[in-house]
Amino acid sequence: MSAEDLQTADDRLIESLRAFGQSLESDVDQSIRPGPTTLEQVSDRRSRSIAWLAAAAAVLLVAAGFGLGVVWPDRTASIDSVGDETDIEQPSPTTIEPPDRVTPEDAEAELPLDLGPSTIDGADGSVLATITIESLIDRQGQTVRPTESRSEVLVGAVAEELATLDAFASYDPSSLRALLADGGLQITTTLDPRLHEVAAAGIDELYPNPEGLRFEVGMITVDNRTGAIVDITSSRPGSDALLTSPRPPGSAMKTFVLAALFEDGYRLEDTVRADGPCRFTTADGATFTVGGSERQTQSIAAVTRSSNNCAFVRLGQVVGIDRVLEVSDGLGLDLDPAVATPDNMSIPLGGIGVDATQLAGAYAALANDGAHIEPWLIQSVSDANGTELYRHEAVPRQVVSIDTAQQITQVLTSNVESGTGRRASLEDGHVAAGKTGTTDGFTNAWFVGYTGYYTAAVWLGSPAGESRIRIPGWNGFGGGLPAAIWGRYMNEVHRDLDPIPFPITDREVEPRLLVAPNEQS
C-alpha cells in the first residue's frame, strides 16, 4: 500500500474505532469524557460507589473511619447556565408583524443626518449591528469575508441578501451610497436576539472553543412556518465559515434519498439489504465499493437509524440518483453540477458540498409538510425618514407531498429517539426529528433537525474543511457534539412552548424488498 492508501486504510480503521467507542460509551451508564463531570453526575456516581462498597464491605472497609454513614459534601446543585427568561414568541403562521419603526424624529435624534450609520436590527427592534456605507458596499458580492466580530458577519449576510433583492436592483453603488449617506438605512432582519443568547450559551457550555483548537461550531436556525432565518451563531463570534462555503453534509444527505423514495411511492416499511461491503457496477463498467459489516435486511426506517451506508447506496440506485438530485433541487439545494451527476453513486453519502442555509431550509420544508420557503433574513428596509423601501414576502412552494414529508418526519423522529441522533432528544413532551452527518475522514460533522417550530443545522469542522475533527471527549460523529449542542439549544428554546406533535401514521402495508439493479453478487 502506498502512503496515501495507508492513510485511507487508517481512516477507515479509526472510523470503525470511533463507532466502537460510541458503543463502549453506551455500555457505561455515564459520561466518560475527560472533561469535568457535573456535580450531579459525581453525586450519582458516589451513591453507586457506596452501593457497590456495601456489597464488598468485608474486603474493603478496612479503614476505621470509613463507613456508609460517612457524610459526603452534598452539593447537587443543577448546572443550568441559561436563565428562565427564554419565552419565545412565535410569529403567526402567515404574517410577520413589523417591529415598531423608528420615527423620523427618533432617527434624527439618533443618527447624524450627513453620514449616518445604517443599522441592522433584530426582529424585536434591537440594534444588532451598525454598518457604514463602505462596509455594506464593499461586502457585496464578496465570497470570502475576513471578519472580526459577529456584527460583521451579520453585515456580510445582510449585504449578500440585499444584493439579491429586486427592490435594490436599480441602485448602483453610487446611488446606494447616497441613500445610505442620507441618514442611513434601517434594515430590520428576522434575527431573534433571545434565540442567539440561548444558542451562544449552549455552544459555549459544550464547546468553549479554547485557544488552540482548530474547529468551530456553526449553527443556523430557521422558523419552519415562515422560512425566516431567526438565528446565526458560531463558536467564534466573528466567523462566517458556516455561511460562506458549501460543506459536505455526509449522511445528512440521506434524507434526500428518503424524499425521492417516498415521492416515488416507496414506503418507510419497505426493506433493503443492509450488509456490507457492497459492490456496484458503475456507468462506465468500473466497480464502486462501499464498506460495511454483516447486517440483516432491514426496513428503510431502520437503516436510517443506523445510517447504514451500503443500504443507502442501494436505495439511491433503486430510486435513481437523477431523482435524488431533482428532489434535492426542489428542496432548495444548489449543488455543484460537476459533482451532482446521475452517475455519481456516492451522492447518498453526502460527499458533495451543500450550503448550510439551504440545508436548514430543506429540512424546514419537511417540517412544514413539504412546503419550501427559501430562507430569508431581511424583513424590511426603511430609509431615515421611515419610508419603507422594501418588505419581504415569503412565498411557500409545495415541493414534496405532505405524505412524503410526514413519512420522513416519522423516520427522523425515530432516529432521534433510538438512532444516531439520540443526543438531540428533547424533554417535556417536545418531539424532534433529525439526521446526523459525518464526512469521510471526520472533517465535517452535522446535526440537522427540526421540531414543530424550528429547524436548526449544526455544523462542526475546521474553517478550511480539511482537518480531522479531534476534540477531547467527543468522537468526530455528527451524533456527538453537534447533536448534543442541538439538543441543548432546542430544549432551552422550547422550554415555554407548547409541544407540537408530529403526525404518526400506522399503515398496514406489505413491505417490499428493494433491490439495487446494478449490485454485484
Add this chain to the structure above:
Amino acid sequence: MVVSFEEFLAENNARLIAGLVACYGSELGQEAAAEAVAYGWQNWERLRGMSNPAGYLYRVGQSSVRNRIKPSGYLPLRAVDGLPDFEPGLGPALESLTEQQRLAVILVHALGWSLTDAASLLDVDISTLRTHLKRGLVKLRAALKVELNVS
C-alpha cells in the same frame, strides 16, 4: 489547585472510569473505578500532595481487579442498535493488543481523548503514548486485514 476531593472528582471521575473501562470492559472497569474512588476518598490527604493523583488512582483501580479472572470477550462485540456500525472483528482484535496499546487506541481513537489527557491518565510521556498508538494501529490493521475497498 485542587483543594477538595469533591473538586478533584468532578474533574477526574470521568477519565478514571473511561481508562478502566477501556482496560477491563464496562462492568469490571466501572467496579474498579468505584474502588479507586473509595480509596481516593479515604486517602485524599496523602494523594492531594501527589503530582498526578488521577494516575495514581487509576493504578489503584487496576490493582483492585488484576487478581480477578478477566472474562474474555469483555469489550462490546457488536454495534449497539442505532449506533454506527463497526467492524465485527474489532473487539477480539483489540483484545489481542498489549494492555498499553489497547488503552492508547481506545482512549485516543475510540473515545476521542487528546494525547495530553490520555498520557496524563496513563502516566506516560506523550511520545511513549504515540508509540503505543502507532504499534496498536499496525497490529489492528493486520488483525482486521483492513484493505482499501473503494475502487
